[in-house]
Amino acid sequence: MNSESDPHQWLNEHGDYLYRYAMSRLHNEDLASDMLQETLLAGWKGFDRFAGQSTIRTWLVGILKHKIIDHIRKEIRSRTLNEAVENDPTSAYFNDNGSWSEAPSAWKDNPEDLCQSDQFHSVLETCISKLPEKQQIVFRMRDITGEDTETVCKSCDITSTHLHVLLHRARLALRKCLEWNWFGQGTQS
Structure with missing residues (x-):
């Protein structure tokens, strides 16, 4: 087993790259660390499904992208009306319950x-x-x-x-x- 296919080496070989990628999307150190950890865990659990049609790094980035998208979707679903419109310049026209x-x-x-x-x-x-x-x-x-x-x-x-x-x-x-x-x-x- 070479180091590329050894999940124990992924953090050393790809961790910094994946972390920077997550930071560039999430702008939050703790969240980027969590996404990196979830990505490596998912990669380790699903390694038997890795077809070898790309590099390990590309495959891990794909997993990371899906983890980030899932996180963002979950965050959007859990937002309240106030949080969703807080940066909307038209929000001054409406009350907290959405009426005029x-x-x-x-x-x-x-x-x-x-x-x-x-x-x-x-x-x-x-x-x-x-x-x-x-x-x-x-x-x-x-x-x-x-x-x-x-x-x-x-x-x-x-x-x-x-x-x-x-x-x-x-x-x-x-x-x-x-x-x-x-x-x-x-x-x-």
């Missing part, structure tokens, strides 16, 4: 009449111009020109999930801007 902090104001004007108002269009354009560039693009394509999801995704090279996140954030920002600059003025026409 402050319900959107009811429009006093007829939306069809607003579409005819040059003044409203001017305020809307100003609000849209304040959005981040990617949000501006997807909002204009999807909500103003009426392009379908597939077309917008292909044009912007994004997934449909990313599109929906961008649209959600754009709409919330526009809501706030319009409430402040149009509806909050008391000079609606």
Whole structure:
């Protein structure tokens, strides 16, 4: 048995590499150590299934990748609503239970009449111009020109999930801007 196929030598020969790999993905020393230990244990237990079609290191990295993915999935499933949205810039609009902090104001004007108002269009354009560039693009394509999801995704090279996140954030920002600059003025026409 050469040293490559001797599980007792794996830590010496591959441990540092596997640890650095885990650190680059997890950014946590204790977690990286745990993943390394779980990987070596799984490799040792499953060595009889190693087909030899790759190097031991490549095989161990494959096991490590699966261990990291399983850990991340488990962590995501166990997160609470608060943890999941804590870094979301739109979270200020919602309570801890996911309902509106402050319900959107009811429009006093007829939306069809607003579409005819040059003044409203001017305020809307100003609000849209304040959005981040990617949000501006997807909002204009999807909500103003009426392009379908597939077309917008292909044009912007994004997934449909990313599109929906961008649209959600754009709409919330526009809501706030319009409430402040149009509806909050008391000079609606």
